[in-house]
Amino acid sequence: MLSRATVGFIGGGNMGEALIRGVLQAGIVPAERVVVFDVSRERMKHLQAAYGVVGAETLAACAQAARVLVLAVKPQNMAGVLNDLADCVAHRPLIISIAAGVPLRTMEDALPPGVPVVRVMPNTPALVLQGASALARGRHADDTHMEAALTLFRAVGIAHELDEKLLDAVTGLTGSGPAYVLHFVESLIDGGVLMGIPRPVARDLVVQTVLGTARMVQETGRHPSELKDMVTSPGGTTIHGLEVLEKRGVRGAVMGAVRAATERSKALGS
Incomplete structure (x- = not known):
């Protein structure tokens, strides 16, 4: 056509x-x-x-x-x-x-x-x-x-x-999704600054980490949890960091954000 x-x-x-x-x-x-x-x-x-x-x-x-x-x-x-x-x-x-x-x-x-x-x-x-x-x-x-x-x-x-x-669900997921990702990216950068890394360097490191991780998921076709396990060694640094995210409900908060944005999209559409 x-x-x-x-x-x-x-x-x-x-x-x-x-x-x-x-x-x-x-x-x-x-x-x-x-x-x-x-x-x-x-x-x-x-x-x-x-x-x-x-x-x-x-x-x-x-x-x-x-x-x-x-x-x-x-x-x-x-x-x-x-x-x-x-x-x-x-x-x-x-x-x-x-x-x-x-x-x-x-x-x-x-x-x-x-x-x-x-x-x-x-x-x-x-x-x-x-x-x-x-x-x-x-x-x-x-x-x-x-x-x-x-x-x-x-x-x-x-x-x-x-x-x-x-x-409406797509609106809540990928329409609003860039804001969720940017919020996480900003938080990672601030975490690096908290630990003494200069902000421009922290920004560069975090942006490349997010880009590279997304590319790994895209190109390997492997489940995110499988790729996550590759960098999570027993008793290591990553598992201690993940423990904090789980305790503070980051996974549930993200899922809830998608739900809230979806419901708002439905309300606006009606």
Whole structure:
């Protein structure tokens, strides 16, 4: 579907720009087949200068030119965007939304009958092309539409299809997850500083430790507990540190954070 398609972007903010950069770097479509509209003219000029994409004068012009249309707008702006789109998507482009908390049914009801819609929950590491995205298809989106959407989001990380009912859980897990990881990273750095390591050195050591550990899990395919046991010798330093984490309930606290964020996502969506 993407081989000859023009991909449009309504919204050229941080996430929209990350997707554009990823799509172009992956060679999915050339810059001349990427059309962007943003209410900020300065933002439009930046994207055109940085990536050589085509700027659209109006939202309607962008939508009418696109076979695949990404709505990279804030949730509070979606109602207005959908209202404007209703009159300019008679050609039934694939609509992909990254607006958190806006259900598929809401978008489908606002658009002409038969328009295929895919809803995506990305996360902020997509800004450095290391994102984790979950996608849910609407009633009119078929396998070809979903494959096109997955291809776009795999250009900025990994992407999986899930039922829409699980997107709140994804929000609580990977949508909020970067904040949990950063909180832990910050705590590790402070621990190093507490023990006398200069902060810039502690930061460098911790960041590399987190990156390397994540890569070990990813590349070996081994269970995290198995890899953990590799550095946990009997009576050694690591087991004494892990004892403190267990006593203070770090595992349960993290699981509870995912639950709390998931429930909040459900409440906001309703």
